[in-house]
Amino acid sequence: MAGVEVTATDLVVSLEPDSDVSRLNLIAPDGAAFARRTVTAGATTVRIPILDPGVRRIQDRYQPGEHEVVVVTNGETHRIPVALEPDLRLTDARATIDEETTEATGHITVEVTNDGSGPSWVHHIVYADAPYPDANESLFEPTSLPQLEAPQNPEDVIIAPGESKSYVGFRRPLQFPDPPNHDCSYGPIEFQVIGGTAYGPNFRGNLSVTTSGQPNGVWNRHICSEATVELETVQEED
Template structure:
């Protein structure tokens, strides 16, 4: 944290950015019966075999079969080669599904269509989330982005827009603000960054802090903070001073799939004020 003249040295916990590789949402079959990809999950013309579409919808892996499919079982194989699950195919059925939730191992899954003991066809599908922070802001500065622009308590909270461009769902289990914010999530503030039981995420519909938020492949959603990271608390974090101050902080998302951590760095500026809680804050992405 720096002012115009003196320099303040304070410990800032730096976190690394962890991202997932962008992969296709749907896996389809090519003319040779192998695996291919398509943006809409449909089988390319000329493809042969009972499997017409394999895709992730929400937290479910869906397998669609052709009308002529002579298949009595579909198996789903995990990236480590172990069986994830199997589904019997009733006569005339054209779809089976596997609920993968948000505790699955990311990677390439194989779908096997069986007739008796024989594998008739196989398809591969990469299932992996790819989360990124699109935008963040402070309720006081952008009330229109909050759940209730007329509420006084939004001024101390923040919004964070998150997008999942991957092919698998994920669960966001913590929303953290670490660094030179007024009331950070580490030991210099609310001190919940090492507590897995505290998410720091507010659900306006339930009017409470929730354990996690599920984000589906292709979805963009907005998270709201719950622990007031932009509240001025005397003796905690950063307060207003008689001189302008500049610093930096990170917004961090803890996620379940692959135990990944996603973060974005930001710069923060405090205007000068004679009162510890009455300065203007502006932020910008680094």
């Protein structure tokens, strides 16, 4: 009668061309009605928004858990269970490279994969024991307001089920106090990257970093033009 697909922002219900479905209801795990949609005659696709990425803030958030799509046809109802359970995992980390200069920027890019069945996002990235002290901060709240260097558009922040996305935090953890070492050689340096996720749990990755190349000055500190970042271990946090 109906098929269901989950995208980054919508639950998409596909109907047969000759179906006589008149209404669709999405029921949240707590039994409350999350959304109701009237189906026009002949419609084959109905989109039910479960996340609303605004100009800066992500709103109308669904509740993780087992949902139900209630299909109403000729006075009868049919229920389709739909699990919306995001599962974000840190899978890689690397030095962020400036596309024009091909040099390291001092940022670190993390790769995150959604192995779950519901969309989610990383809202903030911080560090612990990084060379730049200001990068060692607490996670920002609320989770609906992403605080990132990239991506910056809220719609681009969201990861659909089965997809991966790269994130860059605001702070540049790979900044060193002047004067620079010979050949800008540092490391291996051990510290942690911490990512705050919309639905939890958050993640923490242990990094090993070595640098080299030429120093580029930034306010009595410097960034080395070359950096290698290795993600050694990953753990979940509450």
